[in-house]
Amino acid sequence: MTDRVGIVAVAQIGHDYAVDKNLREICYEVTKDILSQVEMEREDLGTIISSSSDHWQGISCSNSYYYEAIGAYLKNSSKAPEDSAFAFLYGMMRIMTGHFDTALVHAVTKGSEIPGVSTLTNLYADPFIQRPVGLDDVSTAALQAVEYMDRYKITEEHAAKVVAKNRGNGLNNPYALKERVSVEDVLKSQIMAYPLKKLDCAPSSDGTCALLLASEEKTRELTDNPVWIKGIGWEVDHTYFGDRDLLNGSLRKAAKRAYNMAGIEPKEIDVAEICEPYSFQELLWCEQLGFCPEGKGGKLIDEGVTEMSGELPVNPSGGVLSNNPYVARGLFRIVEGALQVMGKAGKRQVPDVETALAHSTHGFAGQLHSVIILEG
């Protein structure tokens, strides 16, 4: 890539603070946080790309309602809905053309205000074939889990260990849930959609986050602790659920695009922030990301490779299982990855991180995946 694009500043607002605030207010506050970190005025912002969802907000053209709250009044600002990784990728492209030297990337979801993740993801399904039979986020993840457990002898205990790990990490993250969860708690929790129990599933949270992208030159001007974008890749799978290979979808190829662009191998990743709305998916995604051979996700968690003390810590922030503002969760992963590279992740900091991987996904059982590789 010719000129590099840098991440200059990041900001987050978690569930506890956001839940009783109006959506415009938390968008305003997270944007002001970024501007104060880099001592910029709203007028100096180049372009602004936001991510939110009309169904997830109950307000159509969702960015219209908070347009000026993210400083976009009379600015060139667009919206990439459904997955906030889109907003990050699109912001990066606008910088690369040289039209803008800074881009504010923002995302927001108030999961406490919606009819429910299942009601809204049931609307992902076509109205004729799949919706009437009730496909939704949880049941499709369950269908994927049963196939995964059957083919590679992954057990409910393996999945429960992921929850215990991530909820444990979440205690160190001010923006995540604060209750520790044991493997037993997970196994005892009420069945949602076999084999997924309540604690195998991510909560529906309120939250917003933002980061400032800048051209290489502007990045050096604004910070002496830049994070560079080294590799990106994203890919979509088939429309009909029955058409897809649930255990080998689009993540493997999306990751390959990112690794090739960054010119590195999976083993060079120091820390990963992965989007795991359902516990066993962290294991499956780790396989697809090349962190272990196919089918060996269970072994990965058993050997503690992905613990904070392990060789390749996964989700030091507690991941999506500890904080899941649906549309914003992708950008939360990138923000956490950037904090790790900056060395500013506080109690959840993994020692001397050089390269971080951030991953986002949405759609039934991961129909679309995005992979971003960041370096110091």
Added chain:
Amino acid sequence: MSRKVGIIGVGQTKHGRRDDVNYIDLVYDAVRAAMEDVKISPGDIDAVVSGSMPPPMEGINAPHLYWSDAMGAFGKPSMRIATCGSTGMSIAQSAYYHVASGLFDVVLAVGAEKMLENDPQGTMTTVADPFFQRPFIAGAPGVFSMQSIQYSHRYGLPEERVRMAAAQISVDHHTNALDNPYAHIRIKITVDDVLKSRIISYPTRLLDVCPSSDGACALVFACEEKAKKIAESPDEIAWVKGVGYAGDEHFFGDSDKVVWESAIKASQEAYKMAGIQNPLKDLDVAEIYNPFTYQELIYYECFGFCGKGEACKLVEDGAVLRGGELPCDPSGGTLCTNPIGATGLLRVGEAALQVSGRADKRQVPGARTALSHAMGGSDQFNGIMILGSDKMEV
């Protein structure tokens, strides 16, 4: 740095009431048409950008996932962009940035809508916030009419004169649509018909306002090298010369909708990039997003075609009508065809056909530089793309 980007393929469906096809197949038809236009297949596409109106419009939550196969997007980077009414333009601009960034050589832009399977005004009402404005937006007609009525009052123009200018625009565009086989409404009307049609949302009457349509549009963007390789001839490439976009605040009462800042700023941003000094002279044709006749008068002034309060004169002199100095909406425009998610792309697509000389019976002779525009949000966003041809001045 920014690479030169051209539009080479334009595909669209027959717009109108399309109960004969389901939503996925409607998109498939437009994408096949765009690929056949330049004789390429999905294998030649590096990335896909798509979008539509807010998903509550069709009750299907993620169109970019629902259409992935219909767009040939399987196994490709695919992203969705959505800004309500201006979605088509935002998609076109995103496809432009995809290519200009150097990340992708050939990018497919897809927009579609099926407005006749639901209650579009019911959906558009949910654009207004639920706390203060939702009871009062009344879909698009409600808020656009409140904008339209201010125009004559602002410049102290007799309401009759503005009423006549708007009616002339309606007759001109409906006549143009007769030459556009894809258009939804293709009827012969007179000024009298417009003046007598029933009130929808005063001052807007039936023939002042666009239909709700089903329809889809797909455009193929390419970098200079690929565009020259794929297109029939370099003269048939519509180069992107300028892009601009801006938005006002969410609350309708927060800003002036006659001297409309976001429309002014978007056009100035695009003109600066394209090197346009005097729009009326420098532009040969414009495809303006005008779901309501009155709004087009406001756009003429915001885009600098004339001074404040002079839009009626522009219409009365015929400058912006068929055969005039700067003919607007030779395709019949949004007034005759409005599958909203595709409409912004249709403006860009029609502008591309004009500058590449491929607009058949609706071709404006010798058109080399075209403005395309779209509007969205709560009467809030405006986006402009200037297209131009590099063929020799004839």
Added chain:
Amino acid sequence: MAEEYKSIKEEIHLPYKWALGPVFTKFFENFKEKKIMGTKCPKCHRVLIPARRFCPRCFVDTDEWVQVSNEGTVRTWSLVNFEYSGQVKKPPYVQGLIDLDGADTALAHFIGGIDLSDLEKVPEQVKIGMRVKARWKENREGNILDIECFEPI
């Protein structure tokens, strides 16, 4: 005759519960005492209606609550004469943007007290610049429809 293609019908019901937040809560609290409160921007000194946490143009916190009048002038209006699902009022009815005395942004609301028997006569009764005042409901619940409409003075 083209082959008769079928379709599938369904009505989707989506329940939402939106948090008002501190500023909007206080704005609607004041409706209980028939008071319309705006907030003022320290930089541009505009009084914003509805009251807001920050000024959209200056991007700074508003820092002062200012009561505005229940009376104002019609900035623009429209007669709505078509139906749509979710509509709050049965058409025809008149709605408008009202510049309340003391406010620098307009409030969208209904305009009542208009004879709607002959729609063509409505433009004679409603004029831009017309003076109107709020008509409050008896029992108010803390939402925008606590004001029933604005009626000509």
Added chain:
Amino acid sequence: MAEEYKSIKEEIHLPYKWALGPVFTKFFENFKEKKIMGTKCPKCHRVLIPARRFCPRCFVDTDEWVQVSNEGTVRTWSLVNFEYSGQVKKPPYVQGLIDLDGADTALAHFIGGIDLSDLEKVPEQVKIGMRVKARWKENREGNILDIEYFEPKEEL
């Protein structure tokens, strides 16, 4: 105690009437005679269920109707035990992806005839690879629920 902030409640009702288009219309017409029809891709020769206008992989029009069996094997399944607004069936219920004999893509549908009295016992009754067959409703209206569910088929 933080000041108690209010909220606004509203239920959005939006009516829809989605066009099926020619291929799906014919697909559901055949349900009247308890027949499940797929369409075949001329390039990759896969039989697609439900029948479709074009092949998602080859991006070409399908050109041949092929009837597939009412019987198939369970590719994967799940027991749904939670409620959400707009849900078609009251939980608990079992659903799965069924690879019908003769089809190359799976059909999502309900799996019935399962004893749901003890949820813990369900995984013993439903297995990947299990043989099932369609159970048709008496009066069929031409939609996916004309098949009430797929039920386990005793192997003779």
